Amino acid sequence: MKLKTSLLALLLAAPLALLARDDAVRADAPSAQALPSAPTADQSTAARLVHGLLSDSQYAYRPRVLDDALSQDVYRRYLEALDPSKQFFTAADIARLDAYRTQLDDAIKSGELEPAYAIFSLFKQRVEERVAFARALLKQDIFTFDGDDRFEYDREDAPWAADAAALDVLWKQSVRNDWLRLKLAGKKEEEIARTLDKRYANLGRSIAELKGEDVFQTFLNSYANAIDPHTDYLTPRSAxxxxxxxxxxxxxxxxxxxxxxxxxxxxxxxxxxxxxxxxxxxxxxxxxxxxxxxxxxxxxxxxxxxxxxxxxxxxxxxxxxxxxxxxxxxxxxxxxxxxxxxxxxxxxEDQAAKSEIHTIPGTDGEPPLRIGVIKLPGFYQDFEGRRKNSADYASATRDVARLLTRLRAEKVDGVVLDLRNNGGGSLAEAIELTGLFIDRGPVVQVRESGGRVVVNGDDDPGVAWDGPLAVLINRGSASASEIFAGAIQDYGRGLVIGETSFGKGTVQNLVDLDRWPANEDPRFGQVKLTIAQFFRVSGSSTQNKGVEPDIAFPVSVDASEYGESTFDNALPWTRISPVPHTRYGNFAPLVPRLQSMHANRVANDKEFQWWKEDVAEFRAERAKKWVTLNEAERRAERDRDDAKRKQRQAERKALGLALDPLAEELYDDGLAANERDIAKDAEREKLAEKRPDPLLRESAAILADAIRLLHADRQLSAQVLPRGEARHWAQ
Incomplete structure (x- = not known):
């Protein structure tokens, strides 16, 4: 699993906000336009500008010469972007398209991108053929499910199908799987046929009605991604x-x-x-x-x-x-x-920082502890508002500071900062957020393309929270999240809990391509360009390796499936010299006891054990890469899942645990996102946010354990917290 998404995935993605990316357009709509076979003049200029950026060490951290070798890489990535599951092109098509493998470098340099449009034209034709084939299958008598057939859904590493007949076999199994899912959800044959016919027609329409700018952006992104995984081209609208x-x-x-x-x-x-x-x-x-x-x-x-x-x-x-x-x-x-x-x-506001308070019961007569939790989904910042010094500009640091003030007024005993699935954002916000918890000092080292290392840090005296702190991360915590978590760990300022993070240790900057012609209106788009690599104050890079937690939870997704290490052109891990920084504490003497207490607690924690079971089942299913098309087997699987959810809900009631608001929902309704009732689907999303979260609760319990141990054992406290700055841990 990778962060990059295909053109097809973007087209079929469901809810889209007012800042959303593209969806399909009807052919007779006023906004529709015929797909051109060649770029516009502005697109030709933009292609040349992008080449100038990505091949120049003055701008790119790791520039690459655009030659025949890189052209072949761009070609491969373009095919992957168009047809990632190898369900449209055949091996014969690829052999035909291979003539372009070493031509794309010249096309980009000259701005004459006809090869990219020619490749897309064939792709569009193949989509039309597959859609027609799938819709025709709905009228055939193929929907019996009593054999040993299977649908192999993960074809990323599979070879291209030899010919159209081989693709027919793959599509037949795919359509049968779609039909079976709806049948298991209780749909009647007539309704299933109508739903799938509309689904496949919409797929064909979404491709047929693409604009030239979509093809252009997809192709230039294939070039940008060949430089490194986090360099991207954005059209003016996408920017x-x-x-x-x-x-x-x-x-x-x-x-x-x-x-x-x-x-x-x-x-x-x-x-x-x-x-x-x-x-x-x-x-x-x-x-x-x-x-x-x-x-x-x-x-x-x-x-x-x-x-x-x-x-x-x-x-x-x-x-x-x-x-x-x-x-x-x-x-x-x-x-x-x-x-x-x-x-x-x-x-x-739904994407901004939020807080809540968890009460952790005491044992052996100990009083309960109140742990504040701040959930931060991203390191956001309104750059324009900050430049104008607007009073209310959006800032992750400002929002977290306000929440810390509120939690301090609520007299919480500790704070957990939840950075799970926080993919990063503003480097400045990561630095300033760290400054809320340390009293001045370096936060991150940034090595530029020429090798110069710049140390960025917090210069403001004082902190917003000097009490007990933990940071919760998972494999989806990346970039700015890793800068923050790494700094907190290097300073010994708090515990890091969860999974090893994503491993993205590079810095990107937006370069406006209109800056050189000085256009009043945006015409050429922007490039999100990798300009530097960041290092922790300890000198270690998070690149590829990520941040390793002090207290580890079971791995929910393997590093071979998700993270920086899955990119074939990611920068390697390395290290540079450390920089002097304060060491507030050393949690090494405390960690073994916390791990033991954690293991004993979760062994009897039903919800944590259920989560472990679900993760193990999910990983086993992913490893299979196929599902059976035997109805009896699938129905038995579904019935087991339904029974498991109901049994867990009953146990929650018996144990006095918070109920799962989605326990009665269908495990799989067989529908695509845009086929569901919008209001009900949105409500389900809101309910999902209220589902029990055993990992967050356990993180708060681990922090409570640390507080109690350090309060009760002054000798241990002196080992862990030798400096007076962290005195509030042990009070």
Whole structure:
């Protein structure tokens, strides 16, 4: 499993927000355009500019000469981006396309990218053929499931199918698996056939209606990713969306939108946003027309791409947008309701830091301890707002500081910072966030392309929290998360708990390609370019190796499946000289006792043991890379899963544990995200956030163990916390 996503995966991805990426567009929609066979003049210029950046050591940390060898790498990655599961191209197609293997370097240098469009043209043709084949299968008598057939769903490392007949076999099994999933979910044959026919038709349409900029971005990303895994090309629209995601704010109506069939529907209303204040919109409502200002013409947006609809709805603060909306409960041929909304600045609070308090019971007459938890999903920062010195600009550090003030007022005994699945973000935020817990000092070393090492640190005196601290990480914790966790570990400022992190030890910067022609309007896009490698203050890199926890939980995903080590062109691990820094504590003498207490506790913790069982089953299933197409076997598996969930829920009730709000949900409803009831699906997402979290609870318990041990054993405390700065651990 890798962070990169294919073009097809992006097209089929489900809920998309107002800062979302592309979805399909209907051929007769006003926003549609015929796919060109050659780049535009701006795209040709952009390709040459990208080449100039990526081959120049002044900009790129690891520049590569664009020659025939690199061309072959770009070619391979482009094919992977188009057809990652090898379900459209045949070996015969690849043999035909191999003529382009050593031509792509010249195409990029010259800006004459016709080979990229030619490859895509064949891909588009093959998708049309596969879609037609899949839809035809639905009318055949092939849906019996009593044999030994299996569907091999993981074909990343499989060879290309020899010919169309071989692909027919693969697709037949894929369609049968889709049918079986819906049958097991209780759907009737007629409904299954309708659902799948629409699904496959939508797949074909999503490819047929792509724009030239989609193909261009996918191809240039194949070049950028050949330089290193974290260098990317962004079109002007994608760059705009990326910046909004980093700033956690946008100017619009405050609604999350999702494409469903031919219409864009509202998936979620952002609390306190303009759409929420009208009181006239709700999840599931369909937007069928958009008008600008008081009197601008209403444009029918049925069949439009979601990003084109978003572009019409989004706009400057204080301006008006008019929406024609058909309520969720009414048919699409009903008369729409017109809603007028004044756009405003919208803060995406659901992606911001949040806090809660866990009470950890005492034993042997000990009082309970209150552990504050701060969940930080990303190291976000509104760069423009900060540059303008806006009073309320979004900042992960500022938000965490406010939450620490609140937790301190609540008199918590310790704090756990939850960085699970936090993929990083702003380097400056990682440094400043570390400064909330240390009193001045270096945080990270940054080695630039020329070899110069710059030490970045916290210069502000004082801390926001000087008490007991733990950092919870997993394999999805990357980049800025690793800088923070590594610094806390190197300073001995807190315990690191969980899994070894992702292993991304490089720094990227956005380079605006319009800076050289000095365009007033964005035309050429931006490059997210690797410019440096970062190192911990101890001198060790997190690259490839990640941050290893002091107290380890069972591995949920193997390093061979997910993380920096899975990229074939990732930078190797290395180290440089350490820099002097304060050592607040040394947890080595404490860790064995904490591990023993942790092991004893989780051995009797039902939810933790259930989690371990689920992880083991998940990993075993992934290792198989196939599922049986025998209905009796699949039904037995489903029944076992259902019985297991019900039994666990009953045990939760008997033990007085928090109930799982999704225990009664179908294990697999067989539907794609855009085939479900939008309002109900959004509600399920919210309920999922309330599911019991044994790892977070156990992390709080481990921190509570540390507090109690250090309080009770002054000799141990003197070994672990020799400095007065960390005195609050032992009080």
């Amino acid at each position: 705009d969306n990326f910046n909004m995601s980093m700033s956690l704010s946008l100017e619009g109506i405050g609604a999350v939108l999702q494409r469903q069939d031919d219409v864009v529907a509202i998936r979620e209303i952002v609390p306190g946003g303009p759409a929420s204040k009208t009181g006239k919109l709700k999840p599931g409502d369909r937007v069928v027309a958009v008008g600008q200002g008081e009197n601008g013409p209403m444009e029918d947006v049925i069949g439009w791409r979601i990003d084109d609809v978003v572009a019409k709805i989004r706009g400057a603060k204080g301006t008006k947008v008019r929406l024609d909306v058909i309520p969720a409960e009414m048919g699409l041929d009903s008369k729409p309701t017109r809603v007028v909304i004044v756009r405003d600045r919208v803060r995406l």
